[in-house]
Amino acid sequence: MLKREKPKERFSYDPKKVLQQLERFGKKVLEEITRGRNPFIDVPTRGLSNVYFDERDRLIKMGDKTSRRYLFHVAHARKFMQTLLISAYIKRLVSEGKHASLREAYYANKHTIPGSKENTFEDQSESDPIIEDLERMFGVLREEMHITADRRGYIYGDVVIKDGEDEFNASKLGMGGWAVPGTVEHIEFPEINVDYVLVVETAAMADRLIEEKYPKKEKALVVATQGQASRGVRRLIHRLHYEEGLPIIVFTDGDPYGWYIYSTIKQGSINLAYLSEKLATPEAKFVGMTMDDIKKYGLENVTEKLKGIPPNKKGGPTGDYKRIIEEMNYPWFQNKEWQRQLKLALEWGVRIEQQALANKSLEFVAKEYLPEKIGNEELLP
């Protein structure tokens, strides 16, 4: 039986820490300028060359390569100026307790430099990487710097949430549930009456479980990701696991996209490798859909064909086949359970959706499939 465990981390959000880091950084640059030196920043290198899979922690991590960026350097000056502009902006945001989206941060800092025709930023593609650089430099999430991510996803279950002055139970909001905001750093959980978190890919399936009163009957907190999990949702899952000791179970479609959603929640993504320690949850487990489910529950009639060309056909592999082969090479799928599922998918050339379980009956997923698999811990690692 899944039960809440002892927490491994403490609620750690501290805006003062970010302010201190920014101040230290600003002072260092100022000091170098007043001493007549050429100020520089060491920015951790981005890209695959500086990313590795840490076998011990089971996380995608950032390496220790850095590159130096000087103020007085033809190739660096623009980025240096941009880094200072955004740093100053973030200092204002955090001091004032305000948040801005990536796009607002871009618009707010775009202007023409007086006495020139030069714009500080031409495009959001110039400001986003600067914010990422600051995340890498300071080892903080951009959410901690009050830059919010796109929001998507909602939760439902017997958990009391404290967000600012408001406190409410996320199982008393009708069928709607609570919309997860872009930033969840400041959120606290004064009361938790669930045994585990069930992360669900599709809104339709989450709504099915809510209608069947699954969260209440099985003491679960349902988290609907509505596709790929947003940063806010991934951070929420991480916090619920590490700070509240809740086991995390993921339930997606049985297709390469669903397995990728699981993989991102579990291990982080290559783009955000430097943030895995705050966003990923390597202890997450996977309940389904699996290829074995098709046979076990007699769902052959409601599978769909994989898209693309199989590896043994001319022009292949493409589409789903290509994605599956890529996933077979992920370090965290190097175990017999996952290799078996991925091989079966290639062999049978099919995929299976969560909602296909409705073929048995609407209640089947809530009354049999999930309680049985989770109760018996028939979970993939």
Added chain:
Amino acid sequence: MLKREKPKERFSYDPKKVLQQLERFGKKVLEEITRGRNPFIDVPTRGLSNVYFDERDRLIKMGDKTSRRYLFHVAHARKFMQTLLISAYIKRLVSEGKHASLREAYYANKHTIPGSKENTFEDQSESDPIIEDLERMFGVLREEMHITADRRGYIYGDVVIKDGEDEFNASKLGMGGWAVPGTVEHIEFPEINVDYVLVVETAAMADRLIEEKYPKKEKALVVATQGQASRGVRRLIHRLHYEEGLPIIVFTDGDPYGWYIYSTIKQGSINLAYLSEKLATPEAKFVGMTMDDIKKYGLENVTEKLKGIPPNKKGGPTGDYKRIIEEMNYPWFQNKEWQRQLKLALEWGVRIEQQALANKSLEFVAKEYLPEKIGNEELLP
């Protein structure tokens, strides 16, 4: 000043009505069979040929063309069988107070007909149109038949919502807000302490307004559509206007997609013409972004170029230009205010985002732009 008006409609959700319609339909078919006749259904014709713009009601509506579908007819039998299957399924759903997604409805009704190799449905593209046919035949929303639409969007503001046994205030849910479910038929509003509804295209802008305490200060209910408004959100807007008398103001990006979002909320869409009377809100007004805003607020530096080829260039018009020209021909944009904005967009070749207002300051949109424009009723029809 915008104020709540006298309601024009009453809360009208009545599952019994749907059940009666289904029963009457089933009995009619049964009677014809027992009398040895060939049973038929008259289904309102779909497509543009049976759609018109009602100038008086200012709504896209369905015409009165129908086509007859027989049970004993080589070309009709399959669809006839499917219509009966789905009707029976919906009767079960409504009787049991359960809801199913379109996809669940497909999976639940897909099976191989005993003694044959024939599947009842091969694909969801077979079951969706049957459900639409039933909507047309009975003049009810599929939500009233307990078939839920995809959900997207959330709301925030001083409104008490009653959803089943739960009752809560949608301004006491932290920064998150209440996630709007796929079906809002059963929702009631025991208490409304706002003067109007502000419908906002992007989550980032809605979050900005929440952070600036706009809903409280301006007594507004903020509805975030997160792109094109979902059916649930459109129905919610309709109900808040007609049943609760709240004026509806729409705030989107100043680009053809934003204007299309407005247009769909206001007038309905061609696909769903037969549902305009329940989904659309022709009295909705538009606050921005407009082309005039660019000059008035000095936003020239934060516009973006329209995508595509202009009409006077070789190969044009394409992309944004083409969309704008199409929108100029919409019956509901046949007024000088909208023609002016659309012409200016073509002339200047630019678009402007909601979030570009952050260039003035983060607070600008909440403290000046919206209160000024809405206070002075500088709204487009």
